Amino acid sequence: MAVVSVMEVHALRKRFGTVTAVDxxxxxxxxxxxxxxxxxxxxxKTTTLHMILGLITPDSGSISLFGRELARxxxxxxxxxxxxxxxxxxxxxxxxxxxxxxxxxLYGVRSxxxxxxxxxxxxxxxxxxxxxxxxxxxxQQTRVLLAKSLLNEPALLVLxxxxxxxxxxxxxxxxxxxxxxxARSGRAMLITSHNMREVERMCDRIHFLAxxxxxxxxxxxxxxxxxxxxxxxxxxxxxxRE
Amino acid sequence: MNGTSVxxxxxxxxxxxxxxxxxxxxxxxxxxxxxxxxxxxxFWPTIEVVQWGLVSLFLQSHRVxxxxxxxxxxxxxxxxxxxxxxxxxxxxxxxxxxxxLLNVFVTPLSTSxxxxxxxxxxxxxxxxxxxxxxxxxxxxYGFGLVSIGPALVPFMAVLMVMAWALxxxxxATVIRFGASVQxxxxxxxxxxxxxxxxxxxxxxxxxxxxxxxHAVPASYVFEGMRAVLTGGSPSWSGLAVAAVLDVVYVAxxxxxxxxxxxxxxxxxxxxxxxx
Numbered sequence: 001m002a003v004v005s006v007m008e009v010h011a012l013r014k015r016f017g018t019v020t021a022v023d024x025x026x027x028x029x030x031x032x033x034x035x036x037x038x039x040x041x042x043x044x045k046t047t048t049l050h051m052i053l054g055l056i057t058p059d060s061g062s063i064s065l066f067g068r069e070l071a072r073x074x075x076x077x078x079x080x081x082x083x084x085x086x087x088x089x090x091x092x093x094x095x096x097x098x099x100x101x102x103x104x105x106l107y108g109v110r111s112x113x114x115x116x117x118x119x120x121x122x123x124x125x126x127x128x129x130x131x132x133x134x135x136x137x138x139x140q141q142t143r144v145l146l147a148k149s150l151l152n153e154p155a156l157l158v159l160x161x162x163x164x165x166x167x168x169x170x171x172x173x174x175x176x177x178x179x180x181x182x183a184r185s186g187r188a189m190l191i192t193s194h195n196m197r198e199v200e201r202m203c204d205r206i207h208f209l210a211x212x213x214x215x216x217x218x219x220x221x222x223x224x225x226x227x228x229x230x231x232x233x234x235x236x237x238x239x240x241r242e
Numbered sequence: 243m244n245g246t247s248v249x250x251x252x253x254x255x256x257x258x259x260x261x262x263x264x265x266x267x268x269x270x271x272x273x274x275x276x277x278x279x280x281x282x283x284x285f286w287p288t289i290e291v292v293q294w295g296l297v298s299l300f301l302q303s304h305r306v307x308x309x310x311x312x313x314x315x316x317x318x319x320x321x322x323x324x325x326x327x328x329x330x331x332x333x334x335x336x337x338x339x340x341x342x343l344l345n346v347f348v349t350p351l352s353t354s355x356x357x358x359x360x361x362x363x364x365x366x367x368x369x370x371x372x373x374x375x376x377x378x379x380x381x382x383y384g385f386g387l388v389s390i391g392p393a394l395v396p397f398m399a400v401l402m403v404m405a406w407a408l409x410x411x412x413x414a415t416v417i418r419f420g421a422s423v424q425x426x427x428x429x430x431x432x433x434x435x436x437x438x439x440x441x442x443x444x445x446x447x448x449x450x451x452x453x454x455x456h457a458v459p460a461s462y463v464f465e466g467m468r469a470v471l472t473g474g475s476p477s478w479s480g481l482a483v484a485a486v487l488d489v490v491y492v493a494x495x496x497x498x499x500x501x502x503x504x505x506x507x508x509x510x511x512x513x514x515x516x517x
Binding site: 014016021046047050053054055056057074075076078079081082083085087088089090091092093094095098099101102103104105106107108109110111112115132148152153 | 248250263264265268272342346347352509510517
């Protein structure tokens with residue numbers, strides 16, 4: 001059976017003034033695949049994610065999602081994608097359930113109430129559903145943002161440091177849940193993280209970025225072998241210090 | 243593709259309606275859960291009516307004819323313009339302040355759907371504060387806004403459309419230059435205050451300023467209001483010019499918003515709204 005490509009990025013370039021943030025990045029993601037983008041701060045990970053999501057326009061190169069160009073098919077494409085990042089928030093005053101309902105509407109979910117109930121159940125948010133978002137701990141807020149990111153059953157889920165604010169126990173359970181729901185639905189995921197154990201556990205393939213360029217690709221074992229080190233953490237240190 | 247089972251067809255009318263409803267619902271619950279913002283919707287209009295009503299009483303006691311009607315009419319109609327502009331800009335700024343803007347921009351919601359949702363909520367809030375002000379003006383000073391007659395409808399429509407254009411310009415300016423210029427959300431309508439001839443006739447303005455006023459839709463409304471309240475009739479041709487100017491204002495505002503969004507995406511400024 002042919003591998004269905006969810007996303008293809010080709011020769012992506014972006015400069016901000018004199019700084020080259022992304023320089024010739026090319027990779028693709030197949031349905032059901034979990035791909036990690038790793039690299040030190042300023043390597044171009046978030047810029048790459050934001051270009052894929054249409055928040056930043058590339059200087060050159062192409063991005064295709066589900067075989068379509070985002071700029072020309074924005075509504076269709078973005079209805080199949082979702083995004084969560086540790087640096088994003090939601091309006092602070094509305095209750096969790098109200099926020100999720102609003103986002104279910106924004107994604108054009110058929111039965112918002114039912115879908116929100118499913119997400120509350122899935123992310124174990126029952127105790128929080130009637131609380132204002134601003135009164136939640138950062139870990140609880142992250143769970144709500146993850147619930148938001150699953151509302152439309154995205155075919156591609158983009159996660160920028162998804163578990164940065166979670167304690168190890170909750171982080172572990174969230175990783176399990178993301179992998180389990182992705183495996184069940186054939187969802188592809190594109191993840192950035194500075195948690196090497198998380199990346200090792202979740203990602204089928206990892207692209208190491210440095211200076212805006214992909215400098216290494218492979219799974220965790222392949223990368224460790226290629227750099228002659230024990231694990232991904234040491235690969236990261238080697239890439240960051242080169 | 244996954245997801246089609248839980249989603250309406252993204253380009254269908256039902257999906258578009260649902261997305262607009264999402265913006266309306268979100269802003270409605272944000273307002274309902276935020277008593278200080280609810281108070282704000284009625285507090286400033288109340289202060290304006292009470293204050294200008296007292297000034298009107300004072301002027302009337304010194305035999306300044308029609309002072310009450312002219313001042314209160316001006317205050318009520320000015321609030322329609324000012325509140326409509328501010329409500330649209332503030333609804334957008336609340337997304338900026340809560341670091342929610344990127345979440346909104348990665349949904350399938352189009353710019354026009356986002357604006358429609360904000361306009362619906364903004365119009366409801368303005369209608370609420372205007373109704374309250376009109377009731378107060380009648381209860382405290384015996385001035386009925388409806389005394390303006392059938393011209394009231396086009397007057398309000400011209401002011402609201404101008405306010406929407408200014409609100410869109412304020413949004414675009416924040417997108418273009420960043421959150422540091424957010425005071426434009428409160429300021430912009432006041433830039434037009436002297437040219438709109440709200441409290442005085444256009445004829446008292448110096449010649450060159452009058453020329454600028456002729457390019458401000460609101461000036462035709464306030465001239466028309468004074469004509470009606472002093473026993474005349476509004477200039478319908480003037481209102482037609484105001485309507486055409488409104489169309490130009492909205493077109494320019496939308497063009498500027500499109501430009502600001504393209505520039506923000508080009509220079510990575512949208513991403514900075516998450517910081």
